[in-house]
Amino acid sequence: xxxxxxxxxxxxxxxxxxxxxxxxxxxxxxxxxxxxxxxxxxxxx
Amino acid sequence: xxxxxxxxxxxxxxxxxxxxxxxxxxxxxxxxxxxxxxxxxxxxxxxxxxxxxxxxxxxxxxxxxxxxxxxxxxxxxxxxxxxxxxxxxxxxxxxxxxxxxxxxxxxxxxxxxxxxxxxxxxxxxxxxxxxxxxxxxxxxxxxxxxxxxxxxxxxxxxxxxxxxxxxxxxxxxxxxxxxxxxxxxxxxxxxxxxxxxxxxxxxxxxxxxxxxxxxxxxxxxxxxxxxxxxxxxxxxxxxxxxxxxxxxxxxxxxxxxxxxxxxxx
Numbered sequence: 001x002x003x004x005x006x007x008x009x010x011x012x013x014x015x016x017x018x019x020x021x022x023x024x025x026x027x028x029x030x031x032x033x034x035x036x037x038x039x040x041x042x043x044x045x
Numbered sequence: 046x047x048x049x050x051x052x053x054x055x056x057x058x059x060x061x062x063x064x065x066x067x068x069x070x071x072x073x074x075x076x077x078x079x080x081x082x083x084x085x086x087x088x089x090x091x092x093x094x095x096x097x098x099x100x101x102x103x104x105x106x107x108x109x110x111x112x113x114x115x116x117x118x119x120x121x122x123x124x125x126x127x128x129x130x131x132x133x134x135x136x137x138x139x140x141x142x143x144x145x146x147x148x149x150x151x152x153x154x155x156x157x158x159x160x161x162x163x164x165x166x167x168x169x170x171x172x173x174x175x176x177x178x179x180x181x182x183x184x185x186x187x188x189x190x191x192x193x194x195x196x197x198x199x200x201x202x203x204x205x206x207x208x209x210x211x212x213x214x215x216x217x218x219x220x221x222x223x224x225x226x227x228x229x230x231x232x233x234x235x236x237x238x239x240x241x242x243x244x245x246x247x248x249x250x251x252x253x254x255x256x257x258x259x260x261x262x263x264x265x266x267x268x269x270x271x272x273x274x275x276x277x278x279x280x281x282x283x284x285x286x287x288x289x290x291x292x293x294x295x296x297x298x299x300x301x302x303x304x305x306x307x308x309x310x
Contacts, residue, residue, distance in 0.1 A: 035093075040100055041090050042104040043088055043104065044086045044089050045104070045105060
């Protein structure tokens, strides 16, 4: 699952075995989940 | 049965139906609201949405856009289609919506593959896009009825009221209170000062005139077989066509019912 650092804007892979979340490039701790590239199908209701 | 046209203005029709039962008038109202088929966007495929709104919210808004079709009769309901509801040009119309910000996304940005199908109103706002934000959607519209979902409601404001008969007895003392109280200006004072019914079609049967009349001279009696009917379409078809389609729909069901009864005997 790809995340994006809100400070340095780099794509970051999250290491789930490590208990915390941190950008390996700048050390920022706020990461945003990227939108999946798959097409999302929805009922228009 | 008699039908007299009172008002016809694009999406809105008002007519006087006489010599019919209340059940029939209510039947027309209900069918206008929920049984006349029309097109609405059914399913969407989101390729990109970087707007501030959630995908589901966009889906809801896009589904509620009323659609106008020049050739509505050529489309079949998915369950009645030859394809068995799988989806074919006979029962669905594809569309694409691709807009990049900044700016507002309007209903006119929805482009259908069939040139006869468009949004009924081209200025319905869907979402505001900021600089660099994108919305790319593909999907299809199907023909269904209002009882499946409210987005397929062809009629929005449909209703009826009994035609009132306003009677002023000889006890009227000409105080003019009822004329002042009437919110619909259905009463006037004649030369002698006595109250007189002038525009009974406007009367809403609120009976305020009866309450203020101390002499008890005003009587309002609903005529039980005459109805003032109002129908307003959601823009998908002209109001006259809406009422005509409603009566056709009732007829179709009655014929179907007759055939089923014949099978039983």
